Amino acid sequence: MDFMPFFFDLKGRTCLFVGGGSIATRKARLIAKAGARLITVSPYMTDEMKALVEKSQGECFFREFEESDIDLASIIICATDDKDVNRKVSELAQAKDIPVNVVDAPDLCSIITPAIVDRSPIMIAISSGGEAPMQIRQIRSRLEVMFPSAYGTLAKIASKFRPEVKQKLKPGDQQLRFWEKVFNGPIAEKAYSGRLDEAEQAIRSLLTLAEQESITNKTLAGEVYLVGGGPGDPDLLTFKALRLMQQADVVLHDRLVSDGVLNLVRRDAERIYVGKRRADHAVPQQNINQLLVDLAKEGKRVLRLKGGDPFIFGRGGEEIELLAENNIPFQVVPGITAASGCAAYSGIPLTHRDHAQSVRFITGHTKSGDIDLPWESLMDPHQTLVFYMGLTNLEAICSELIEQGRDAGTPAALVEKGTTPDQRVLVGTLKNLPDIIKEKDVHAPTLLIIGGVVSLHDSLDWFSA
Helix, strand or coil: CCCCCCCCCCCEEEEEEEECHHHHHHHHHHHCCCCCEEEEEECCCHHHHHHCCCCCCCCECCCCCCCHHEEEEEEEEEECCCHHHHHHHHHHHHHCCCEEEECHHHHHHCCCCCCCEEECCCEECCCCCCCHHHHHHHHHHHHHHCCCCCCHHHHHHHHHCCCCCCCHCCCCHHHHHHHHHHCCCHHHHHHHHHHHHHHHHHHHHHHHHHHHHHHCCCCCCCCCEEECEEEECCCHCCCHHHHHHHHCCCEEEECCCCCCHHHCCCCCCCEEECCCEEEEEEHHHHHHHHHHHHHHHHEEEEEHHHHHHCCCCCHHHHHHHHHHHHCCCCECCCCCCCCHHHHHHHCCCCCECCCEEEEEECCCCCCCCCCCCHHHHHHCCEEEEEEEECCCCHHHHHHHHHHHHCCCCEEEEEEEEECHHHCEEEEECCCCHHHHHHHHCCCCCCCEEECCCHHHHHHHCCCCC
């Protein structure tokens, strides 16, 4: 960390500006907005700079910088085009431990001015220490969109209730859930749309209800979130998935959830690994189903985080059946399934007008462990076949397809660790792909894609390139 972020209280403090041009003026707008008194030393000043100084009840000195000017302020902004002056100001200021910022010269700064998203009283500051200004601009633009202009207004309304909430609700889950309902739902929407009185009344009603639950010591209702974590790349998560991941109390995750995705779960949430691999189930499926019910009955918000999509070979249906039987509320958030994600990141379109007019998703590992599939229905050369969990039975799958009549020269690809930085795509045909795989050290998760669309991999492989 090159700079430690702090938020300065500048109300009534004097800020010295050395330089009065457009760059200095841009900085002065923010400093003046924070309530500082401005003093400017420069032979030239913009009209706006003079107006800002006057409004702050400061002073303008139309002359060159002098050493004694250092003593005028408790913080200094230097914005001249004279490198010697900039260096001199920096040296004098730092010798007296006065915070100084020299615009566009990080090596001369003891403080830096970050990009700011202002939703007062909420302030978001972003900085790269001057090393990546374009990235900072992009981040700021995204944050401006994420947080509506009335976000600060909601914070001001909520602050009125903080003492009462602390008094009436128990610390921990009760207070946390109360505030989550305030900031994520109808109350927030009322504030964003300017219906402030309605928002305050809704908070009051919610607090009354929460207090009654606290007095009766009633267990808060739990809920289960069945969330698809996608094939690996955390950027492929949905907004809803990310929101639920951030509010869960406990997370049950399997081995197909990538580290990048798991790192986005609420940091203080309890984590329980329930991963399964062939012939090695860390927790049997029926135990996972029951655990979801038990945790929810304890009043916890339970995140069942699964790789890919929970309803495509993810046994999500089995898990929510027991929840429904026990009247446990749940939500299902679809994820990008491995077929879509891995194919897209491999430059292999699952359908293509010249190669395939349909696609089949097939499990290469059934409940019984065999691969007794309706092979005759998989013979259409204009249909793409996608086998999940097919690494172990890959040789048998390719052999059976050839034996049943599929052309031995049909293109085939095995995608290992798709959508991640470790992705590898091994391409061959039904006849030779098993031999290619034997020569490589391949590990799950993998996805097998068979069909003419695989021939497009070389020309459309954007991710590896």
